[in-house]
Amino acid sequence: MEEQIKINLPINLGLNDGTICPQSCIDVMQAHKSITSLRNYTSSLNNPVLDVISEVDGVQPENIYLAHGSGPILKQCIPHLVKSKITGSASKMFKHLISRNAFPIISGRLTYFKVPLKAGNAGLQIKLLPLDQHTNWKLRVEDVVETLNQGDGLVYICNPNNPTGQLMLTREEIISLLEQYPKSIFWVDEAYVQYIDRSEHQPLSDLVPKYNNLFVSRTFSFAYGLAGVRMGYLLGPPEYISEFRSQVTDYCFGTLQEQLAIAALTDKEHLPKLHAMTAKDAAQITEVLEKHGIEVIPSKTHFLLCRFSGTRRTGKWLAEQLLERGIKIKHFVPVQNERYDEFFRITLGVDEENDYLCQQLDAILSN
Known part of the structure; x- marks a missing residue:
């Protein structure tokens, strides 16, 4: 008889919770x-x-805007940047x-x-470029170039991308676009960049002082692993950072938040340990899914984008089946006219959660 895994239910592997925090952060709290x-x-x-x-990112203090997570930063700053570009030009105002x-x-x-969903709800124009198996799960530079040749805009690059787990564009490709389109804005969301070893991909933070459109x-x-503490930051040109700071009060991080942030950024042992853990957990879940004919897009992060093919099963169906067993995963709602019915995303949990997930996936998909 198969051994039952003891675990506290429900578990949420649909929300991108953190992985593990550095030991130095535990030391701070203790x-x-x-x-x-x-x-x-x-x-x-x-x-x-x-x-x-x-020091870590190669910028100056005036390039840094602190906030309670990157989500609030996206919500506050992207609309502000688009609005400032439109209102700063009579021709753009008329066109808008x-x-x-x-x-x-x-x-x-x-x-x-x-x-894109919130931008659309705010009445902003959205242009979604091809990004699927035909583009190898990345943006094509030529598609970005063709679009920007029609007019400037804000290019949102989630690097590595949520939910594909792949780089949307390389550092070299982004540099080329920054220089070719100085009147456009390039927003690089590096929420998951620490999952990639710097020998494979160099983050873009050190380029911020050089480019005023980055x-x-x-x-x-x-x-x-500090989602429960809610900390994030934005790097950008000082004139914009000053505007964002003026819209909020001082003392953004409390004493404990500040100490945890410093401990995380200066812990030299954490990220190599994280990379090994993530690779092990991703391989475990991928093996079960692929055994049942589900495509798993190779990921550089702590989540896996998966796809049904040749079946009527959908991501929503699997999410409902797993929810009955106390597990939440992510399935996708339509954005504009884009549908993602065959896709679902699983965030890696801790060992016991991953073991229970694999057990339940095997039972569901075997039927």
């Missing part, structure tokens, strides 16, 4: 044992963490009033859906 250890504010601009980010196409948001058809967003939620 150091706060006094009833007065958190009674004081840190500096109003969080200068200690700004200094560490500056006529067609809503003065400064579109440009991205791939299969990417972090909240960006923005890079980051979070501590995923690779640093």
Whole structure:
């Protein structure tokens, strides 16, 4: 008889929770044992963490905007940038009033859906470019070039991409576009970039001081396992960073948040350990899915995009089956006219969660 795995249900492998936090962060939390250890504010601009980010990412403190996760940054800053581009030009204002196409948001058809979805709800023009198996799950530079030749816009690049787990564009390709289209904005969402070894891909943070049309967003939620603390930051040109800071109050990070951020960024042992753990867990789940004929797109992150083919089964169907067994996974809603019925995404859990997931997948897909 198959041994039953004991686990607390439900488990959520549909929301991209973090993986594990660095041991140095545990040390920080354990150091706060006094009833007065958190009674004081840190500096109003969080200068200690700004200094560490500056050193790690090759920027200056005036290039950094702190916030409670990268989600709030996307929601606040992208509409502001698009609006500033439109209102700063009489011709763009006229075009926007006529067609809503003065400064579109440009991205791939299969990417972090909240960006195009919320932009569309706000009345902004969205242009979704091919991104599927025919493009090897990446954006094609020629498609971006063709679109920008029709007019400037904000290009949203989730790198590596959610949900495909692949780089949308390489560093070299993005540099070429930055230089070719200086009046367009390139937003590189590096929420998952720490899952990739720097020998394979160099993040773009160090390019921010050089290009005034480049923005890079980051979070501590995923690779640093600190989603429950809600910390993120944006790197960009000082004039825009100053505008974003003016819209919120000082003391963005509390003392504990600041100390955890510094510990995470300076822990030299964490990311190599994370890379090995992620590879092991992804291989375990991939083996079960592929045994049942499900395509698993190779991922550089802690989640797997999967696809049914040659069957009537859908991502929604599997999500419903797993939910009955106490597991949540991600299936996809339509964006504009784009449908993703055959797809689903699984976020890697801890060992016990992954074991239970594999057991339940095997039982469901064997029927």
